Amino acid sequence: MSQQSVEMILVRQLAGYLFVPVVVVDTAGTLIFYNEPAERILGVRFEETGRIDHKEADRLIELSEDPTDSPDDTGRPLLTAIQQRRPLHARRWLLRRSDRVRLQVELTAFPIIDQEERVLGAMAMFWERQGP
Amino acid sequence: MKVTPYGVRGSLAAPGPATARYGGNTSCVRVTGPDGTVLVLDAGTGIRTLGRELPAELRRVDVLLTHLHMDHIIGLGFFGPLFDSSMEVHIWGPASATLSLDARLRRYLAPPLFPVLLRDLPCRLELHHTGRGRFSIGAFTVRAARVCHPGPTVGYRIETERASLTYLPDHEPALGARRFPLDAEWTSGFELAEKVDLLLHDAQYTHAEYPGHVGWGHSSVHHALAFAHLVGARHLVAFHHDPGRDDAALDQAIDAAVADVRPDFPVTIGAEGHTFDLGRSPTGAEPAPSIPVR
Numbered sequence: 001m002s003q004q005s006v007e008m009i010l011v012r013q014l015a016g017y018l019f020v021p022v023v024v025v026d027t028a029g030t031l032i033f034y035n036e037p038a039e040r041i042l043g044v045r046f047e048e049t050g051r052i053d054h055k056e057a058d059r060l061i062e063l064s065e066d067p068t069d070s071p072d073d074t075g076r077p078l079l080t081a082i083q084q085r086r087p088l089h090a091r092r093w094l095l096r097r098s099d100r101v102r103l104q105v106e107l108t109a110f111p112i113i114d115q116e117e118r119v120l121g122a123m124a125m126f127w128e129r130q131g132p
Numbered sequence: 133m134k135v136t137p138y139g140v141r142g143s144l145a146a147p148g149p150a151t152a153r154y155g156g157n158t159s160c161v162r163v164t165g166p167d168g169t170v171l172v173l174d175a176g177t178g179i180r181t182l183g184r185e186l187p188a189e190l191r192r193v194d195v196l197l198t199h200l201h202m203d204h205i206i207g208l209g210f211f212g213p214l215f216d217s218s219m220e221v222h223i224w225g226p227a228s229a230t231l232s233l234d235a236r237l238r239r240y241l242a243p244p245l246f247p248v249l250l251r252d253l254p255c256r257l258e259l260h261h262t263g264r265g266r267f268s269i270g271a272f273t274v275r276a277a278r279v280c281h282p283g284p285t286v287g288y289r290i291e292t293e294r295a296s297l298t299y300l301p302d303h304e305p306a307l308g309a310r311r312f313p314l315d316a317e318w319t320s321g322f323e324l325a326e327k328v329d330l331l332l333h334d335a336q337y338t339h340a341e342y343p344g345h346v347g348w349g350h351s352s353v354h355h356a357l358a359f360a361h362l363v364g365a366r367h368l369v370a371f372h373h374d375p376g377r378d379d380a381a382l383d384q385a386i387d388a389a390v391a392d393v394r395p396d397f398p399v400t401i402g403a404e405g406h407t408f409d410l411g412r413s414p415t416g417a418e419p420a421p422s423i424p425v426r
């Protein structure tokens with residue numbers, strides 16, 4: 001496995017210290033890191049899984065549209081952040097397939113762009129929504 | 133490839149009898165290729181002497197800056213070739229998100245900090261932005277990559293067919309790591325230093341000092357040893373010594389860490405004027421330090 005850029009390494013280190021669940025993906029959309037609070041949402045531990053590709057992520061969770069969300073931001077927020085090089089705030093229903101728990105989450109995704117304007121990946125922070 | 137430090141000190145020059153053995157100049161290293169190509173790594177105070185010792189027939193010199201903190205550029209205005217109209221000087225270094233290398237250097241090489249303007253230097257001067265990637269200078273292949281240190285900072289890997297050198301004078305790969313080292317994928321500087329013959333690496337702090345300096349961009353000696361082990365370096369040179377550490381204290385700091393870690397590779401305390409002659413064997417695997425290893 002080749003070395004991550006220093007920008008992505010620092011993103012991971014930051015995420016490792018946050019209370020908010022954070023996931024980090026590379027430009028292919030592969031989940032390359034998630035922090036401990038995110039482990040509770042995903043139902044798996046990063047130390048055990050390592051990176052998680054698209055297919056495996058789909059086996060773990062299902063994200064579905066929230067009708068109360070803006071119709072402009074449909075689809076996969078992290079991929080949108082990478083492909084459109086922009087931040088995104090969205091609401092989704094998240095189904096954890098292992099125990100069929102369904103959570104309503106709000107998330108902010110944004111691309112990681114280095115000083116040479118190259119997109120290196122994206123990160124998303126999740127908040128579990130309490131009530132309507 | 134011959135590698136000679138002219139400055140091994142970090143942060144601030146520390147001249148005087150107490151630092152005479154290892155030297156008090158800030159970061160500067162001369163690298164001479166088999167074809168006579170000369171690279172200068174960083175432009176700390178050591179560059180003044182380096183400039184005076186260049187071969188008279190040399191017409192081109194390349195200065196590779198890792199970053200623009202003052203201890204790494206303060207000697208630039210005193211580098212003789214810049215004032216020699218027969219010289220071609222190439223300066224390589226990182227730009228920032230909003231400023232070119234030229235604009236960033238002009239912040240120092242201009243009044244009120246310096247009397248001579250960059251554009252008024254008589255040499256033929258070319259500036260090159262160093263981002264990620266490889267480039268060639270004479271017999272050398274140079275690879276640069278961003279590394280963990282405050283502000284835009286790169287490290288360099290310099291190779292010939294027979295030898296390799298990695299220069300990471302200001303580097304804090306342990307920043308934020310709950311345990312260090314993490315695996316290679318998540319370690320700053322890994323690809324630059326993997327299986328290198330000679331690694332010049334930041335070792336500014338002791339293990340006890342580091343917690344009080346987290347985020348300042350430097351490593352403890354223990355971190356330097358752990359990094360060198362992870363990357364499989366064949367020889368570590370502890371570099372960027374704290375200006376507050378005299379020769380005796382430096383011996384003590386490095387010796388204590390080496391005794392604690394027991395590395396399986398030689399460790400040398402970086403010292404001004406001590407030349408490492410790399411690549412004399414066909415594989416380049418046997419660097420020949422000119423001072424005893426620890």
